[in-house]
Amino acid sequence: MQPPLALSIGDPAGVGPELAAAAWALSDAEGLPPFFVVGSARVVEEAARRRGITVPVCTVKTPDEVADCFAGSLPVLDLADLPYTPGEPDDAGAELALNALATATGLVRSGAASALVTGPIAKSRLARVGFTHPGQTEFVAEACGIAPENAVMMLAGPSLRVVPITVHVSLRSVPDLLTADLIRSRAAITAAALARDYGIARPRLAVAGLNPHAGEDGRMGSEDMAVVAPAIAALRDAGIDAFGPLPPDTMFHAEAREGYDVAICMYHDQALIPLKALDFDAGVNVTLGLPIVRTSPDHGTAFGIAGTGTARVGPTIAALRMAGQCAARRATA
Template structure:
């Protein structure tokens, strides 16, 4: 994969698996055909995390993304922000401050055009809150930095077998029906369709919209939301020229034959989307933020403090996030 600019990887919480997985991804970059990237964080932490994982590899401290191309083939480039000790599985406030600073700087570099796209390492939101992070997550932070309202930043989970977009995300299940509106579904589905064309090269994306209730409401016997909210959104999307079907019974949407009929499943709540995605693509799932002026991806897992430093954390999602960011950035740069 060829990119004129490297990707920026924010280190995430330095006590989590982010540093070691960034190192492991670089070690496999040739075999996996990954584009050049650099870590925004701490050279000392990345080096020690790599050693803890059994990787003997050179680290190249860089001051600007322009230096990445000269050293990526021979060493992992790191934009060095702090000389902190590596404390696997033991998060602290100093590490949280590094994670927040790395996220802000990496986002700024991509926004300024110095890097091709952003890949964010996993964070501990409770730790970040202690050092002034007041966003629900990295998605909202990046969206605000890009001048996009949270409502217009759409989370898509993508893997080799399936793409899903949850309309509502980290909220209690009992709150979902009251949060759903036809306009919310229409807006997020329309943003998804535009992104699939621009960043994934799908000329006419096919959207499948899941119903909220079992059997998509079964003509009102199991709730009125599918007819009064979801179907209204589907009609509006169809009137706008988008190839869309639904509301569909969620329990029959995700088998192999059904998945061949659409490019993305629009789901009403978190688990409706993420359970099939993780069942099918657990080691290759990527969290993508749609609707931004920049490319942003993230591996679909958390900090995994309990296994940090043991060498058992799987590098597949990090490789998938880097690859997808590179592919999307290349398509967008070619427009």
């Protein structure tokens, strides 16, 4: 048996605690691998009660104890005895979220846990307690000794996988940030990860153009000819099955999706709009290029609905399932 998955609680005032409990309640039906929450047993218990589900909680001191109790209760590595205050984030909760993230990452790096699944955080709150990273991805990358630019975000669902080359930047700045080397590097990391963690021996990478009609031979912008096409040529020279640049508006219908394993997109919304339109309840944020497996549900803290029982558990289940599958492939490689 591989070690259990580590699920960091995220901000305890958000939807993370109740979704962790709800995922455990459905773990048998969904065929999820054993996992444990790194956070607060009290918060998880009260979140489950508020959601109206019966979730016995057992506290564990090490991941080795998870296998003995997972069938009958949700294991929690208890870091803090905090009250459950859904929708009311505070500094104590942010400190717990940061501690949980650091602890869970360390357990996965040490091999005590097989993969990391991160609950949603509030970056502005974490900044108040000393968090200096743009997000959890950069934190985990640094903890693993990986430069942030070599940690690649992929969004994956049953219908589509997408990688945005530029992520949380303004649309105005995208053309200046795109370089052939950036596209080539992130696409190459993606191809290697699909082979290693998803069992796709020769991944097919469909590369989107930046401009309408992929620039139409320079009539609608020069970036596709000057930047994107050379990156694709370099990838092909390296033996990677990459093709494009493709007109972005014709890449995502059902027939087109059958022709590739991942869409390499130039900016955030170009990638995430089709992914969320097709796989809104099953999209998973995966960090590629790390020595560990890391996934996350593709949503935020949702403070406005925390504690109401209306948050959808599908993305958390999908993140746990994908983490388990990727970890199992690495274990048998």
